[in-house]
Amino acid sequence: MTATDDAPAGAVLPRGRTVRFGRLWIGVLGILALALGTLQSVVEPALPLLQRELGVSPAEGALVGNAVLVAGAVVTPVAGKLGDRYGGKRVLVWLMAVVSAGGLLAGLAPNLPVLLLGQVLQGVMVGVLPLSFILVRKHLPVGQSQAAIGVVVALFTGGGMVGTSVAGPIAEGLSWHWMFALPTIAIIAATLAVTRLMPHDPPIRSDDRIDWPGAVLLSGTLLVFMIGLVRVTSGGLSPLAAGVIVVVLAALATGWVIVERRAASPMVDLRMLAKPAVWHSCVLTFVITISSGMVIFLLPQLFAVSADGYGFGVSTTDIGLYLLPGAIVGAASDSVGGFAARRYGSRAVVIVSTVVTTATMIALATTHTAEWQLVLAKVLAAFAAGVGTTALLASTATTVDAEDTGIATSLLVVTRVIGVALGAQVGGAILAAVTDSATGLPTESAFVTGFVVAGLVGALSLLVVRIRKEGVRA
Structure with a gap:
């Protein structure tokens, strides 16, 4: 059997290549996804260590993980x-070159600004996954492309679990620089293999312009907001300086909205928000992911606080192990969310996930004296957030017109990323704002406040669901 038996019409495969060869490039693409998932996930368990090594506050530390999300x-x-x-292949290689540069820069970073720049460059990896789906679909028939996409997603998710597990041993056994450098070396090797083995795909002529002004304004808006939040909560900022930050933020956000509304091919089609189904799903996704982002940030911080006080003094390696069950459950929740939405409806799923999240956060605010309590809270919160946001994504994809599916779902994906980043930054701001004057470390009340705020933010979903129901009745 030749390669043409394995590919649809139009696929660019050299004559004489076998099906086995086609499967080989899918395999190296999967290995690339595994390495990317590893690189993306090493920060979460190691964030307290990075804060100590770099001498930065929790709010500044939150920027390390958020830089990837904002760029993505x-x-x-x-x-x-x-x-x-x-x-697609050419752009994939370009993106991997940027990611590799970011990973190596982070691996050599002497301070926070350089590390943040490396993280921004690494954030390009978020765009690789959907691009790889397009490439698989171009070169394989429907049945085989679905299987190949499943392999790539599974390996990317598995990479996240690998990164959570190995970040601590690498950082403690070598240094934190190596937890960025080693996955980056694997990415470079996998990219070279993809370059050699993946068939080329011809460009598609299109009159659609790429919305670079929108991309620049959106990134500027998010970065100014997060950096401004850090500066305001860290103290020492004059009212005039705070006012300037607010004015700049408002100008950037307004400019982005104007550009997106006028662009012929906007990066985020805000006109979709005029549709009630999309608007409500975006608001619900935003609220749920803010709460989830706060939990993602706060739990490793609490694990790392010295056991002499209210914390546990857990090492980076053990933090990764404690977070691993939540990572596994969170990955599994995506498939459960889609099934639950079809079976019970997205409204019921969101209500249940909100109740679970709120109850978990309130319980955690009152009881956080044992490691197992934090592990259980992470599992419940990850599952609830994953099920809720996936149910909304699946519901929206089947509610809008077929030609609007891609636009609507991409809007939800961007909302999901921004919500997680904002939640982590808010969590960091709370810890930075309530510190012990003697040690400079966050007080126990700071964590209690953070968990209560996360629970209350999650509970807002019930209000949005109620408004949505009344709107449907009207």
Whole structure:
């Protein structure tokens, strides 16, 4: 059997290549996804260690993980268009070059600004996953492409679990620089293999322009907001300086909205928000992921607080092990969310997930004296957030018109990323604002406040669901 038996018409495969060879490039693409997932996830368990090593506050530390999310929110909507215009394989290699540069820069970073720059460059990896789906679909028939996409997603998710598990041993056995460098070396090797083995795909002529002004304004808005939040909560900022930050933020946000409304091919089609189903789903996703982002940030911090006080003094390696069950359950919740939405409806799923999240956070605010309590809270919160947001994504995809599915779901994905980033930054701001004057470390009341706020923010979903129900009745 030749390669043409394994590929649809139009696939660019050299004559004489076998099906086995086609499966080989899918395999190296999966290995690339595994390495990317590993690189993306090493920060979460190691964040307290990074804060100590770099001498930064929790609010500044939150920027390390958020830099990847912000860059990803900007790159993801334009990655597919770049692939169409210049060829998917070529753009994939370009993106991997940027990610590799970011990983090596983070691995050599002497301070926080350099590490943040490396994280921003690494954030390009978020756009690689949907681009790889497009490439698989171009070169394989439907049945085989679905299986190949499943393999890539599974390995990316598995990479997240690997990163959570190995970040501590690498950071403690070598140094925190190596937890960025080692996955980056694997990414470089996998990219070279993809370059050698993956068939080329021809560019697709298109009159759609890439919305670079929108991308620049969105990234500027998010970065100014997060950096401004850090400066305001860290103290020492004059009212005038705070006012300037607010004015700049408002100007950037307003400019982005104007650009997106006027662009012929916007990176985020805000006109979709005029549809009630999309608007409500975006608001619910935003609320749920803010709460989830706060939990993602607060739990490793509480694990790492010295056992002499109210914390546990857990090492980076053990933090990774404690977070691993939540990572596994969170990955499994995506498939459960889609099934639950079809079986019970997205409204019922969101209500249940909100109740679970709120109850978990209130319980955690009152009782956090044992490691198992935090592990259980992480599992419940990850499952609830994953099920709720996936149910909304599945419901929206089947509610809007077929031609609007991609636009609506991409809007939800961007909302999800921004919500998690904002939640982590709010959690960091709370810890930075309530510290012990003697030690400079967050007080126990700071964590209690953070968990209560996360629970209350999650509970807002019930209000949005109620408003949505009344709107449907009207």
